[in-house]
Amino acid sequence: MEEFGRREISFEQAEGIVPLPSQLALKTTTRVLRARLWAAILSRVEADQRKGNLSISLGSKWEAIFRDYVVRRLGAFSDQANSTKDQLIATIRPSFEKDDYVAVLGTTEWLVRSAGDQFFNNQVRHVLEDERSAYRLVDASIVPISSVEEGEALLGALAAVDRPGFGGGRAHLLKAGSALTSGQFADSVRESIHAVESVARSLTGETSLREALINLAKKHPMHPALQKGFNSIYGYTSDANGVRHPMVGDEAAMVGEAEAVFMLGACASFVTFLIKIASN
DSSP, X not given: OOOOOGGGSOHHHHTTOOOOOGGGOXXXXXXXXXXXXXXXXXXXXXXXXXXXXXXSBOOHHHHHHXXXXXXXXXXXXXXXXXXXXXXXXXXXXXXXXXXXXXXXXXXXXXXXXXXXXXXXXXXXXXXXXXXXXXXXXXXXXXXXXXXXXXXXXHHHHHHHTOSTTOHHHHHHHHHHHHHHHTTOHHHHHHHHHHHHHXXXXXXXXXXXXXXXXXXXXXXXXOOHHHHHHXXXXXXXXXXXXXXXXXXXXXXXXXXXXXXXXXXXXXXXXHHHHHHHHHHO
């Protein structure tokens, strides 16, 4: 059985306090994400100022947006918006620094919709994607790309393998999460399936996932479709270019973020399932 050296995982991972992959971390926004979203907003405000050759007052577009924000979002009277960049900063930026994720993403979405600016829309979309946020901009709406259940599945699997004999499986899950956050999607998929393979082999002593699943099915009835389905997923990771084998030539591995998020959640759930049926 493979054993992982301490050098292969970080201190935070070894101590069990590593956070969820950012794509699964719903109801949170990192400080860097907040800062980058605010930078995107401010850059569009300043672009409108440059268009009107202004240094203090807001341009006509953002003057109207800010006045509407003060009235509709804050419930204040319009004369409280004095239409300067300094006032806009003093009014909106504190929310990005101190408020919860709902206020940050809600304000961002509202400003994107109010501006109706494709360049601004693209800027916000890029920031959310580049920071591997659990939320993305789709048609001027900020929506989650994962579910609470997927995050809970990973945490449940990490708890299930936090015992002697499953160090390899736990390390693979942690590395899959780290790779997902860093945008190494093919690596994340590979580590996810390795986690299942490692746990299955630890439970049965078999040398392959296929044989391990057959062995486990003998002890605990497993629906043939479930067993066949996971073997098919294993086959996909074996065949997909750049997932379990080196990439050929200059072809990129056809593995994106959606596949990596799905595989981590699916493999985490399967790890927990295997340990439960083996213990029964």
